Amino acid sequence: MKIEVTGKNGFVPSDANKEYALKKLAKLQNILPDYDNVNARVVCKVYKEYNKVEVTIPSKNIILRAEVTAKDVYAAVDGAIDKLVKQVRRYNDRVKDKLGKEGIRSQEVRDEDERVVRTKNLDLEPMTAEEAIDQMEALGHDFFVYLDKQTRKTNVIYLRADGGYAIIETDQKK
16 A cells, blocks of 8 residues: 655644554555555644544545544544444445445646536446445445446436435436
């Protein structure tokens, strides 16, 4: 695993911070199938009352993401790693025989469009609505874009206010 530890809001991670993150992320080595081939991004932010750590790991199998706030950076790293371990275990339990899904790659925004603050490119792998819900829940998002396994159409599944799920199916104009 390649690890990038950066700071924001005036925080500059020390070598000790980086080594601590590396040591803690090693917990994923035995449970994340493509551990050696993934890049982890750890962002540490400092605020007046607390510190926040965000960890993102786009893997071929699942996109792992955790955000934790705590009094110090080390406690926030511990909390984030615990969340990531739970995500991987939950995913492995649900989809033991379905590995190899592509992840999401972030892309910097072009200067021409000031209203768009971030662009993500998706490598859509065919999946069922149930698999899309699993991915959405693992990411902690309230929507997920996927390629339907049966119809081969791009769909968006989202969490409704009443707690249910809904799907938006797309059609291409001819």
